[in-house]
Amino acid sequence: MRREQREADFTEFYVARRAALRRTAYLVVRDWHTAEDLVQQAMVKVYAAWPRVRRDSADAFARRVVVNECLSHLRRRRDVPVEELPDRAVHGAEASPLDVGAALDLLAPRQRAIVALRFLDDLSVADVAHALAITEGTVKSQTAKALATLRTHLPQLVLTEESR
Known part of the structure; x- marks a missing residue:
């Protein structure tokens, strides 16, 4: 497969699946910006493997790479910085x-x-x-x-x- 065609195929796949993969990543990591970063990292890996990826299983392969990136990120993460610490927990009717x-x-x-x-x-x-x-x-x-x-x-x- 020519490089131009391979890049066009990958770009088409990425544009079509980007939003769905980001939603899935968000539910795992619970942060939109981190989800976007992890999808980008995963897509680099998918692109590297693209010549070997079967087109009928490309969606499943990309989803697996994204979820693995998310889970790896969560294992590495220790503390999550926050702008302000809460003064007290929210209970009862306030929640x-x-x-x-x-x-x-x-x-x-x-x-x-x-x-x-x-x-x-x-x-x-x-x-x-x-x-x-x-x-x-x-x-x-x-x-x-x-x-x-x-x-x-x-x-x-x-x-x-x-x-x-």
């Missing part, structure tokens, strides 16, 4: 009754990745297992634990069979 972001922060990074892939990207259990290189049983058990945590902290959030 947002449906703060999905705060509830997602309670999940372990891999659980957030699984929730993002299962419910944002609408992947099957098998596809998530393949993307994260884990067993289907692990996907199922981690999904159940994550949903239990979310239900505990978001009692107003009702998951119906239609939303699964």
Whole structure:
């Protein structure tokens, strides 16, 4: 494949998938700027491997690289700088009754990745297992634990069979 054609194919793929990959990365790392940076880092790796990537599995490959970059980033991260420290914790009526972001922060990074892939990207259990290189049983058990945590902290959030 000629270099110009390969670059055109990659550019077309990147433009088409950039927003979805960034959303997935955001749910894992919980910061838009970091998600953008991690998607960029992942795309450098995808570009390097592009001549070997099958076009029918390019989306799955890119998603796996992005999620791996996110999880690696979270393992390396120690402290998150904040502009101001809170004076006190927010409890009771002051807390947002449906703060999905705060509830997602309670999940372990891999659980957030699984929730993002299962419910944002609408992947099957098998596809998530393949993307994260884990067993289907692990996907199922981690999904159940994550949903239990979310239900505990978001009692107003009702998951119906239609939303699964």
